[in-house]
Amino acid sequence: MQLGFFFNQPRCSGCEACLLACRQWHGDDESAVDLLAVTELETGEFPDVAVTWMVVPCLHCAEPVCAEACPAQAIVKSPEDGRVTVDMEKCMGKEDCGAVCREVCPYQAPRFKDEPDAKMQKCDLCLDRMKEGKKPICVAACPMRALDVAPLPELESAWGKAKDAEGFVYSAETAPSIVIRAK
Amino acid sequence: MDTRVEKVATGGCHDCGGRCPYTLHVKDGRVVRMEPDDELRACLRGYALRQRVYSRDRLTHPLKRTGKRGEGSFTRISWDEALDIASGELQRVREKWGNRAILHISLSGSPGGIHGGIAMQRLFNMFGGAAQMWGGPSAEGYVYASRVTHGTLETGNSRDDLANTRFVIMWGWNPVETIFGVNVCHYLMKAKEAGAKFFCVDPRFTRSAAVYADQWIPIRPGTDVAMMLAMAFVLIRDNLHDADFIERCTLGFDKFKAYVTGDEDGMPKTPEWAQKITGVPASTIETITHEYGTVKPAALIPGYGPGRTSHGEQFHRAAATLAAMTGNVGKSGGNTVGFDRVVGMPLHMPPVIPWGKNPVEAGAPRMSGSVDTALRNRSRVHWAKLWDCILEGTSGGYPYDIRLAYIVGANPLNQIQNVNKGVQALTKLESVIVHEQFMTPTAKYADLVLPVNTHWARDDLMRPWYVGSHFICVNKAIESLPGTKSDFEIACELAPRLGISDYTDKDARQWRRWLAESEPDMKRHITDYERFEKEGVWRVHQDQPVVSLKKQVEDPQGNPFPTPSGKIEIYSRRIADLKHPELPPVPKFIEPEEGPASALAKRYPLQLITHHFRTRAHSCFDNVGWLKGLEPQALWLSHEDAQARGISDGKRVAVFNDRGKVVVPAKVTHRILPGVVALGEGAWYDPDEEGIDRGGCPNVLTKDHFSPGGAFVSNSCLVQVEKA
Numbered sequence: 001m002q003l004g005f006f007f008n009q010p011r012c013s014g015c016e017a018c019l020l021a022c023r024q025w026h027g028d029d030e031s032a033v034d035l036l037a038v039t040e041l042e043t044g045e046f047p048d049v050a051v052t053w054m055v056v057p058c059l060h061c062a063e064p065v066c067a068e069a070c071p072a073q074a075i076v077k078s079p080e081d082g083r084v085t086v087d088m089e090k091c092m093g094k095e096d097c098g099a100v101c102r103e104v105c106p107y108q109a110p111r112f113k114d115e116p117d118a119k120m121q122k123c124d125l126c127l128d129r130m131k132e133g134k135k136p137i138c139v140a141a142c143p144m145r146a147l148d149v150a151p152l153p154e155l156e157s158a159w160g161k162a163k164d165a166e167g168f169v170y171s172a173e174t175a176p177s178i179v180i181r182a183k
Numbered sequence: 184m185d186t187r188v189e190k191v192a193t194g195g196c197h198d199c200g201g202r203c204p205y206t207l208h209v210k211d212g213r214v215v216r217m218e219p220d221d222e223l224r225a226c227l228r229g230y231a232l233r234q235r236v237y238s239r240d241r242l243t244h245p246l247k248r249t250g251k252r253g254e255g256s257f258t259r260i261s262w263d264e265a266l267d268i269a270s271g272e273l274q275r276v277r278e279k280w281g282n283r284a285i286l287h288i289s290l291s292g293s294p295g296g297i298h299g300g301i302a303m304q305r306l307f308n309m310f311g312g313a314a315q316m317w318g319g320p321s322a323e324g325y326v327y328a329s330r331v332t333h334g335t336l337e338t339g340n341s342r343d344d345l346a347n348t349r350f351v352i353m354w355g356w357n358p359v360e361t362i363f364g365v366n367v368c369h370y371l372m373k374a375k376e377a378g379a380k381f382f383c384v385d386p387r388f389t390r391s392a393a394v395y396a397d398q399w400i401p402i403r404p405g406t407d408v409a410m411m412l413a414m415a416f417v418l419i420r421d422n423l424h425d426a427d428f429i430e431r432c433t434l435g436f437d438k439f440k441a442y443v444t445g446d447e448d449g450m451p452k453t454p455e456w457a458q459k460i461t462g463v464p465a466s467t468i469e470t471i472t473h474e475y476g477t478v479k480p481a482a483l484i485p486g487y488g489p490g491r492t493s494h495g496e497q498f499h500r501a502a503a504t505l506a507a508m509t510g511n512v513g514k515s516g517g518n519t520v521g522f523d524r525v526v527g528m529p530l531h532m533p534p535v536i537p538w539g540k541n542p543v544e545a546g547a548p549r550m551s552g553s554v555d556t557a558l559r560n561r562s563r564v565h566w567a568k569l570w571d572c573i574l575e576g577t578s579g580g581y582p583y584d585i586r587l588a589y590i591v592g593a594n595p596l597n598q599i600q601n602v603n604k605g606v607q608a609l610t611k612l613e614s615v616i617v618h619e620q621f622m623t624p625t626a627k628y629a630d631l632v633l634p635v636n637t638h639w640a641r642d643d644l645m646r647p648w649y650v651g652s653h654f655i656c657v658n659k660a661i662e663s664l665p666g667t668k669s670d671f672e673i674a675c676e677l678a679p680r681l682g683i684s685d686y687t688d689k690d691a692r693q694w695r696r697w698l699a700e701s702e703p704d705m706k707r708h709i710t711d712y713e714r715f716e717k718e719g720v721w722r723v724h725q726d727q728p729v730v731s732l733k734k735q736v737e738d739p740q741g742n743p744f745p746t747p748s749g750k751i752e753i754y755s756r757r758i759a760d761l762k763h764p765e766l767p768p769v770p771k772f773i774e775p776e777e778g779p780a781s782a783l784a785k786r787y788p789l790q791l792i793t794h795h796f797r798t799r800a801h802s803c804f805d806n807v808g809w810l811k812g813l814e815p816q817a818l819w820l821s822h823e824d825a826q827a828r829g830i831s832d833g834k835r836v837a838v839f840n841d842r843g844k845v846v847v848p849a850k851v852t853h854r855i856l857p858g859v860v861a862l863g864e865g866a867w868y869d870p871d872e873e874g875i876d877r878g879g880c881p882n883v884l885t886k887d888h889f890s891p892g893g894a895f896v897s898n899s900c901l902v903q904v905e906k907a
Contacts, residue, residue, distance in 0.1 A: 011372055013359040013394045015797075016813055020230035023809065025216055030234060030808065046821060046853040047401055051393035143224040144368060144394075 002062065002082035003125055004152030004177040007055055009165050011146035014040055014053035021141035022057075025126070033111045035123040036138060041167045052183045054167030055147065057138065058109035058123035059176030060084045066101035066110055074120070075101060082152075082177060085124045086110075093117040106171040125149055155179040187211065192719025194220075194655035195638050195645040196229050197800035198291035200362035202647040203229055204720035207639065207660045213237075214639060214661060220720065223365045223653060228800055231809045232639070236664075240621050240806060242634035243666035252610055255627040262668070262676075268631055270680035272614045276587040277311060282543050284586040287313040288569070290320070292803060293592030293670070295643035295657065296533035296698055297691050300591045302671040303618075305538035307589075309683045312543035314583045317893070318565040320598070322487040322522075324495030324894030329522035331496075331554055331755045332503045334745035337731050338521020341528055342366060342650050344728035346373035347516035350478040351395070352471070353383045354407065354502065356486035359390040360797040363486075364650035371395060380478070382471055384410070384463075386792055387819065387861055388854035400471070401856035404790045404898050405492040405775035406461040411501040412772055413457035413465075414472040415443045418508055423476030425510030432739050433507050434746075435754020439769040452772070460772070460780070462856065476509055480516030488794060493776040493899040496892030500770035504753050512751065513736030515728060523650050526731040528723055533646045534702035536687075536694050554757045554766075556893050567889040567896070569599050573608035587614040591670055594802045596625040597868050597880055600897060601887035603843045618670055621806060624868040624880070635670055636663035642692040644699070654709060654721040656695070766891045777886065777901045779858065787840050787901035789824065789860050793881040796863030805867045816879035817850035819861040820904060825851040828905060835907040837875075838862065840900070843883035845876045846907045860904060864897070 016038050023032045036057035043050050060077075064084045067075040074090035077083070094102075095117045102110040102120075112118040126136035134140065139147045148155070156179055163170040165182035187210050194204035203225040208216035214233055219225050245265030250256030260268075276284050287307050289300020307313040319326060329336050342364050351374065358367045375381060375395055383392035384400045384407070392399045402410060418424040419440060429436045438447075445451030454465035475481050483506055489498045503520040511517030524531065547562035559565075562582055564572045576584035588609070596605045609615060609628040617629040626632050643657040663669065668676075671691055678686035689697060699705045699712050708723055715721045734742040743749030747756065759768035767773075774780055779790060795801075798810035805811065818838055820830065830836055832851040837844055838860065847862065855861060862881040869878030876883045885897045 010394075013368065013390050015227055015359065015390070017225065017227045017230065019813075020227045020809060021217075021219065024230050024233055028215060042853070044853065046823075046855075046857070047388075047399060049388050049399070049853045051388070051390070051854075137218075140221065141219050141224060141230070143226060143366070144372060 001151040001153065002177050003060060003149055004155045004179055005057060005059055006148040006150065006155045006159065006179045007165070008146040008181045009052060009054070009183040010181065011144040012053045012055060013144055014038060014051075015143065017141045017143055018055060018138035018147060021137045025137040026121075031113055033113050033121050035111060035121065037108070039167050052166050054165060056107050056168065058084060059107060059178050060125065061171070062175035062177065063173065065104045065174050069100045069104045071097050071100070083125055083127065084122070085127070086120050086122055088119055091119040093119050106169070106174060107176065152177050152179070188215070191658055191660035192717065193639070193658040193660055194719055195294065195643070195657050196225070196232060197803040198294055199226070199228060199800040200358070200648045201226060201365045202294065202645050202651060202655060203365055204653065204655050205229060206719070209660050212661055222722070223720070226362055227798065227813070228804055228810065231804060231807050234809050235804060235807045236637050236639055238621070238807065241664055241667070242619060242621060242632060243664060244634060246629075246632040248630045252615070252630065253606065253628045255622065257632065265631060265633060266673070266676050266680060269616050269633070270677050272587060272616065273310065273589075273681060276614060280584070280586050282311040283314055283583050285313040286583070286585045286588045287315065288588055288590040288593050288595055290593035290595065290598065291801070292594065293638070294533070294645055295638065295641070296535045296645070297643045297694050298638070298641055298670045300593070300670070301535045301538065302674040303589065303591045305536055306674040306678060306681070306683070306686060308539045308541050309678070309686060310681050312541045313589070314543060314585060315541060315563050316566045316569060317559055317563040318567065318889060318895070320566055320895050322490060324490035324890055324892050325485075325487055325499045325522055327496045327554070327892035327894070328499030328503060331758060332500060332752055333519065333521040333732070334752075336522035337524045337526045338519040339523030339525045339650055339731055340515065340518070341525050341652060341725060341729040342370055344515055344730065345370035345482070346377070347728065348374050348480055348482040349379045349516060350474060350481035351379060351381045352475060352483045353381065353385070353391055353395065354483060354485045355385055355489035356484050357385070357389040357391040357794070359394055361486070361795045362648070364648060367650065380474065386856045386859040387794065390797070400463055400467060403460070403462045403779055403856065404489070404792050404859060405778050407489045408497045408501045408770065408772040409452070409457045409460040410463055410468060411505055412443055412452035413454045413468050414475070414505060415439070415508060416452045417454065417469055417472040418476050419443060421473070421476070423473070424508040428510035428512070429508060432512070432736055432744070432751050434748045434750040434752050435769060436508075438754045439504060442769055442771060462858070475505075480514050481509060481511050482516065482518035483511070483520055484518050485520060488792065488898055491895045491897045493778070493888070493890055493896045494765060494773040495890045495894035495896070497770050497773060503751075504770050507751050507753060513730060513732035515730050519732055521731075525650060525729050527729055529646050529651055529654055529708065530704050531646060531649045533644045534698045534705060536698065554755070555761055556891065565889045565893065567600055567887050569595060570601060570604040570608035570887060574604070574611060586612065587616070588612055589616045590625060590629075591618045594623045594625045596628060597623065597802045597882065598864070599887070600882050600885040600895065601842055602868055602876070602880060602883045603874070604887060618673065623802065633673055634667045635673070636667040640664070641669050642695055644695050652723045654705065654715070656715050656719050656721070658716065658719055763891055775899045776896070777899045781901070783901050787903050788858070789902050789904055790858060791838070791881065791884055791900040791902045792859060792861045792898045793864040793885060793900070794861055796865050799863070799865040802865040802867060805865055815848070816863060816866040817848045818879075818904065819850050819852055819855045821855050821857040821859070822851055822853060823857040824860070824904070825849065830904070830906055837905050837907040838884060838902050840884055840902045842886065843876065845879060845881070845883050847879040860902065
């Protein structure tokens with residue numbers, strides 16, 4: 001069953017605990033690459049200001065264009081839970097292929113370190129943690145309990161199929177596995 | 184699963200509003216990952232600890248000054264030589280000048296019950312004592328107000344009770360960024376999702392306002408009391424106050440009412456009166472008061488920032504009075520607006536290894552029950568006057584002539600007001616010895632720096648920040664970085680050099696057990712020490728949220744409030760007896776020194792506030808790239824003030840007043856009231872050749888003074904800003 005990402009936007013305070021929890025969980029040195037993005041969005045003028053945030057890891061799309069585009073066929077989608085992962089052995093490195101996976105992804109989920117021949121890294125919904133029955137680190141870390149990862153149909157039945165929010169555009173082409181409670 | 188990974192349950196960080204448990208994954212003696220506790224979740228700073236602990240900038244050798252003090256020129260020496268120098272200096276100063284000439288400076292960098300300044304205070308007391316400071320930088324105004332009004336600091340509800348409120352005024356309160364108790368934001372969100380309404384009164388549109396506020400009410404710093412008095416005026420005028428509660432549980436409302444209505448001084452504290460002072464529209468004051476006065480239960484929750492002003496205790500006194508007037512005291516979903524320790528729940532400061540009495544303080548007047556700060560100043564020095572005391576000494580009226588400063592778990596040059604005066608003071612001293620992990624602005628002024636380890640390499644005890652519900656067993660997870668020692672180890676090695684043979688009969692781990700088994704608060708809660716040690720945390724759960732002062736409110740005759748009158752003292756006789764011109768017996772608005780209406784405002788027209796910064800815990804973490812990269816230090820400035828000065832976003836500006844000058848990038852924003860600028864505290868002081876700070880340390884600008892009740896006045900500060 002396809003795993004989905006749930007974002008409870010009104011709860012999000014932009015605190016970036018998720019960002020650093022992920023960074024330290026997946027990176028073993030100081031040049032760790034961020035596997036999710038936290039974006040701040042401000043509207044209005046003093047004193048009628050509003051600020052909200054959008055959190056986007058890889059959204060393990062139903063139709064992952066990154067997998068299609070990869071010249072080395074290094075990106076695969078799991079038939080079991082829909083997880084999109086990269087095989088580091090097969091990945092050619094961004095220098096050779098021009099980081100085409102990142103170019104085509106509407107959410108820039110594929111990430112590369114600065115080194116010229118860096119291989120692609122991406123959110124894998126913390127496969128290591130989920131094997132132990134734990135939620136991904138971003139979900140476990142969020143002090144506001146604003147994130148969740150669960151089978152997409154469950155999320156949709158609890159929260160509806162809303163997929164629009166400030167700071168997010170649902171890509172009809174790739175069909176990201178996301179449910180949002182928008183602010 | 185990697186079997187080479189050892190999991191260590193531990194916790195703790197620096198002096199933030201949390202104090203979180205977590206599990207460290209240790210592989211080959213090195214922490215590779217941190218895993219949050221499911222219930223008590225850490226913030227972004229916790230996840231950056233790894234970068235802090237393993238930073239290339241960690242000090243790994245004792246250092247002896249070579250150049251001029253403050254130059255930062257040091258040479259590496261051995262531990263033996265360093266400890267000989269330290270003990271030699273302590274003995275030399277004691278012999279020549281006496282123990283009163285030794286000052287032990289310890290702040291909150293190293294929260295714990297065994298290490299940090301605790302270990303050193305025990306040593307100093309055995310050595311004959313040392314001079315001490317008073318006046319908690321965080322919230323002395325609040326402490327003062329709580330003692331006067333409620334007679335106790337145990338006035339809060341357990342934080343899960345926040346979910347029960349129906350109306351919240353967050354007054355200068357920013358828990359999203361300052362934490363203010365692990366899980367506070369989570370419980371507040373429950374209240375919001377259940378329909379509670381939120382107002383945020385703050386000069387800045389903080390992240391807390393962004394998440395919770397139905398309306399942001401920008402207000403001029405230091406004028407909060409005026410708005411509160413106007414709220415009291417409206418409550419009285421429209422008969423919205425809880426007359427029954429006031430009658431049963433409070434003392435002196437009539438005297439307060441006479442002041443508010445204008446009967447006392449001919450000046451009714453109307454919303455229009457308050458609008459001129461605060462910048463808040465009268466209509467806004469009317470609306471918010473009507474809601475606060477009618478929705479039950481309602482929680483007015485003050486932060487500490489508005490109390491760090493020239494008459495900060497009045498802010499907390501006025502807020503407590505409003506809570507009493509609306510009957511929101513000792514009730515679920517309300518907020519008493521006392522200091523918030525919760526009756527029966529873990530205390531804030533950890534139990535400390537017994538440090539005996541400080542011989543230097545023998546014969547000092549007892550402070551318990553006194554509201555007279557002048558009394559306290561006879562035997563101790565207020566933190567805000569640290570530098571002035573060093574410079575002026577007894578001929579300046581201080582109780583001490585300091586010759587040697589021994590600094591542990593503190594960065595006073597950065598964190599105490601008036602950095603330029605601090606530079607003079609540290610330069611004047613005969614001897615400066617510092618325990619540090621990094622070459623901080625304070626460490627640069629040392630003659631001797633002793634490199635210490637971090638809490639990941641220690642066994643210690645921590646209790647949560649004020650409104651917590653757990654204890655943390657800090658379990659040593661890694662060995663000390665080679666070359667470093669713990670403060671406790673340093674004390675153990677200094678002791679024989681100082682002629683002290685019985686400094687300790689236990690190691691840190693044994694002390695921890697001893698404390699847990701002997702201190703009443705820990706004994707009461709922790710019933711299985713082995714389990715506490717194994718799990719790294721002991722949670723205190725209640726079936727129902729705990730509500731302090733509930734008994735007193737229900738039956739004030741049978742359970743009097745711990746005040747002289749047995750009631751909530753809106754009017755305080757003890758304060759009246761002091762006849763202090765700036766300490767009125769009822770809460771009053773007193774025009775702030777360095778306020779928008781003062782004469783100084785003609786030269787320095789902008790009000791500076793120095794808020795706690797999201798990516799730091801005071802000055803800890805300013806040198807950690809992961810955090811600094813998320814939000815570089817910048818001066819918040821309104822579009823209006825920026826345009827008037829030709830300043831654009833991101834460009835460098837000079838912020839200055841008579842005390843000093845700082846150059847930082849500007850953040851031109853809609854999120855601040857025109858007339859106010861904000862510079863987050865904790866950024867490291869970094870002076871150029873002309874003495875202009877390039878690091879963005881706001882204490883270069885703040886005033887080294889304290890309020891009549893002992894509060895820091897950091898947020899009563901006037902500056903000018905120009906393009907740099």
